[in-house]
Amino acid sequence: MPEPEAVRITIKVNGQPRQLRVEPRTLLVEMIREALDLTGTHVGCDTTYCGACTVLLDGLPVKSCTVLAVQADGAEVMTVEGMAANGELHPIQQAFMEKHGLQCGYCTPGMQLAAYHLLAHNPRPTERDIRKAIAGNTCRCTGYQNIFRAIEHAAERMRR
Amino acid sequence: MYPRPFHYHRATSLEEASALVSQLGQEAKLLAGGQSLIPLMKLRFANPAHLVDLNFIPGASYIRRQGEALCLGPLTRHAEIEHSPPASQIPIVHDCAAGIADVQVRNRGTIGGSLAEADPSGDWAAALLTLGTTVHCLGPSGRREIALADFIKDAYTTALEDGELISQISVPLPPANSGGAYLAFKRCAPVYASAAVAVQLSLDDGHCRDARIYLAAVGLTPVRASEAEAELRGHVINSEIMAAAAEAARAAADPQPDMRGSADFKRQLVLALTRNAIGIAARRARGEHVEGSHIYA
Numbered sequence: 446m447p448e449p450e451a452v453r454i455t456i457k458v459n460g461q462p463r464q465l466r467v468e469p470r471t472l473l474v475e476m477i478r479e480a481l482d483l484t485g486t487h488v489g490c491d492t493t494y495c496g497a498c499t500v501l502l503d504g505l506p507v508k509s510c511t512v513l514a515v516q517a518d519g520a521e522v523m524t525v526e527g528m529a530a531n532g533e534l535h536p537i538q539q540a541f542m543e544k545h546g547l548q549c550g551y552c553t554p555g556m557q558l559a560a561y562h563l564l565a566h567n568p569r570p571t572e573r574d575i576r577k578a579i580a581g582n583t584c585r586c587t588g589y590q591n592i593f594r595a596i597e598h599a600a601e602r603m604r605r
Numbered sequence: 606m607y608p609r610p611f612h613y614h615r616a617t618s619l620e621e622a623s624a625l626v627s628q629l630g631q632e633a634k635l636l637a638g639g640q641s642l643i644p645l646m647k648l649r650f651a652n653p654a655h656l657v658d659l660n661f662i663p664g665a666s667y668i669r670r671q672g673e674a675l676c677l678g679p680l681t682r683h684a685e686i687e688h689s690p691p692a693s694q695i696p697i698v699h700d701c702a703a704g705i706a707d708v709q710v711r712n713r714g715t716i717g718g719s720l721a722e723a724d725p726s727g728d729w730a731a732a733l734l735t736l737g738t739t740v741h742c743l744g745p746s747g748r749r750e751i752a753l754a755d756f757i758k759d760a761y762t763t764a765l766e767d768g769e770l771i772s773q774i775s776v777p778l779p780p781a782n783s784g785g786a787y788l789a790f791k792r793c794a795p796v797y798a799s800a801a802v803a804v805q806l807s808l809d810d811g812h813c814r815d816a817r818i819y820l821a822a823v824g825l826t827p828v829r830a831s832e833a834e835a836e837l838r839g840h841v842i843n844s845e846i847m848a849a850a851a852e853a854a855r856a857a858a859d860p861q862p863d864m865r866g867s868a869d870f871k872r873q874l875v876l877a878l879t880r881n882a883i884g885i886a887a888r889r890a891r892g893e894h895v896e897g898s899h900i901y902a
Contacts, residue, residue, distance in 0.1 A: 449612045469613035469656065472643075491606050493644050494795045496709060505684070505712040511643045512713065513636075515613055516660055559708065580794030581707025 454518040458483070459527030467514040474498045474509035476517075477524060485525040485554050489583070496582035499555035500524050506562045508581070525554035528561065537561055537599040546595030548586035555582050560596045568604055570596070608646035612655045619665060619679070619743055619772050622657050627745045627768030629655045635770060636660070637680060637718030640710050659770075666715075668692050670778075677774040679717025687711060696889050697785030697805055698776065700897040701732035704787065707794040717771040720753070723826070725760045726797035731821035732787045734829070735805035738776050744769030760825040782814075783807040784889030786882040789821070789899045790874045792865065798822045798899070799865040800874035802854065804882040806837060808890045813837040818850070818879065823860035823871050830857040833879060842887045847880050854879035 451466040458481060465480055477486050477500065486509060489497030493511040500509045501523040528535040537560050540546065547553045556579060563570055563578035570578070575596050584592060614629075616622035626633045632654035636642060645651040659665060665680035668689045675691060675698070686692045686702035693699040705711055705719075705728050719729045720740065730753065738753040745768045756764050765771070779785065789801035801821040807814045816837040818830040833853035840846045860871035878900075888895050 449610045452613055468610070470608045470610055470646075472607060472647075475607065491647070493640060493710065496707070496795075499709055502712075506709045507713050508709045510647075511640060511710075513613075513639070513643065515615075516636075516639070516658065518661075562708070578708060581709045583795075 452515045452518075454515060456517050456519070457521040459523055465514075469513065469515055471514040472510055473500070473502075473507075473512040473514050473517050473522070476514035477509060477522070483524050483526050487551055487554060489551065489555075494583065495552070495585075496555045496559065496579075497552050499558045499582065501558055501562060504562070504565075506559050506581075523558070523561075525557060528557060535561070536602045537564065537596070540595040540599035540602060541592070544591055544595035544598050546588070546592045548584075548588045552582055552584045552586075556584070556592055560599065563596070564600055564603055568600060570600055606647040608643070609649060609652045611646075611653055614655060614657045615661050616657050616659055618662055619659070619770060622659055622662065623744055623768050623770050625655075625657045626770075629657070631767075633657055635721075637721070638682065638714040639718075640706070640714040641718070641722050641724065671775075673778050675776040675778060677716055677776070679771040679773065680715050681717070683711035683714050683716065683719075684708070686716065695736070695776065695779060695785070696895075696897065697732050697735065697787050697803060697886075700785075700787040701728050701803075704728065704789055704899045706796075710795065716774055720756070720774065721763060721765060721771055723757050723759075723761050723763050724797070725825050726822040728787070728789065728798065728801060728821060730757055731801060731803040731819040731827040732785075733774070733776060734819045734827055735785060735803045735817035736776050736779060737817075738774060740771055741773035741775065742769050743772040748772065750775075757826050779805060780807055782809065782890055784886040784891070786885035786889065786895075786897050788878045788882045788885070788897060790878060790902070791899055792902045794901070797865075799902075800858070800860065800871045800878060801899075802875060802878040802882045803827075804879070804886040806842075806883070806886050806890060808842075808887070811841050813840055813842055813887075818854060818883075820854060820858050820875055820879075822865075823858040823875055825859075828857055828859060830854040830879070832857065837883065842883065847883050850883055851876045851880040 489495035634653035785805035789798035806816040836850040
């Protein structure tokens with residue numbers, strides 16, 4: 446079988462338009478980490494379980510270990526590096542810091558992007574809304590309660 | 606982990622996708638939401654030489670009422686169904702969509718992909734079977750409609766022929782005074798259910814006029830619990846009737862012991878889930894608004 450041809454894709458990452466050539470089997474997370482050198486997006490379980498690799502694809506959280514880079518052609522991707530603006534942490538990040546919403550930090554980028562999507566659509570989430578929004582993100586340190594408090598706090602802060 | 610190399614094809618219509626897979630043969634696979642296929646390819650359990658991507662086909666994702674049916678495009682994502690007002694008018698459809706895995710998976714996974722995969726632990730088939738759903742297919746020999754009950758042949762096996770794909774899913778709207786519920790027991794959100802039960806029933810002057818009960822994840826295909834349905838039919842739904850139906854559902858389950866639990870444990874789950882699902886379905890049939898939610902370990 447002849448070698449599969451690389452595919453040219455156009456993608457906007459954290460607001461920056463990028464043109465790349467990717468092998469069809471390249472996973473979105475691999476492209477983000479290796480080709481774009483944005484290593485804030487973590488590979489955790491690599492099996493669509495843990496959500497450490499969560500990014501926003503056209504505004505929606507997806508597990509980037511389970512999307513091919515070629516499928517993101519023409520789309521906008523937001524990674525954790527796109528959250529802070531003008532040298533200021535995003536209110537969600539600030540809240541994670543203040544409420545101790547992270548321990549080892551491995552799940553943090555995915556958690557924050559899941560929270561970002563929740564709060565963008567639901568400024569007054571109930572307890573159940575928050576728990577449902579991060580149900581696809583595993584914290585292996587089991588620090589869920591503080592993550593939950595951080596998201597609640599961020600929601601409050603963002604409503605002001 | 607990454608898949609074996611493959612050739613990537615981007616279909617611009619369902620017809621083109623069907624023609625492409627027919628032409629490329631056994632070595633080709635269709636890529637819908639990819640939430641099952643991509644993990645299988647990463648584990649090298651699936652090694653297609655060609656992948657035909659359906660995600661760029663315009664107009665393959667929709668939810669619309671058409672006469673007395675809810676029609677869904679094959680590429681409609683679970684999350685789109687979860688948040689769709691017309692789909693939410695059929696509570697069992699909403700329950701099913703909203704309970705699949707987690708936010709991230711629901712944003713990618715599609716109803717057509719789920720049905721075509723026919724995973725014994727998949728959620729859609731059991732829920733949609735209670736409603737008499739029809740699968741519209743398109744292939745080299747033209748178009749045809751298959752009752753979902755005939756579409757699912759075996760574990761991971763459907764009636765789809767080589768080169769054939771799902772073009773639409775039609776769900777008949779339930780009659781007045783109907784209610785349904787889909788309840789699963791899950792160890793946590795991202796995993797498949799340990800057991801799940803779909804109940805759809807209609808009431809007539811307080812009596813159960815008709816009922817459909819299907820069990821998921823406790824057999825090679827969704828299991829119809831006909832004797833449980835018979836326990837309900839013609840009766841006022843009270844706790845004794847619910848217990849009798851739940852017992853009959855437990856007897857109908859045919860689970861395999863695995864990491865999600867022993868066979869006996871899963872049968873016990875079926876019993877409890879059936880009782881709860883009948884209760885929610887009956888209240889909904891009486892016009893009550895009831896939130897249905899899966900049960901987590």
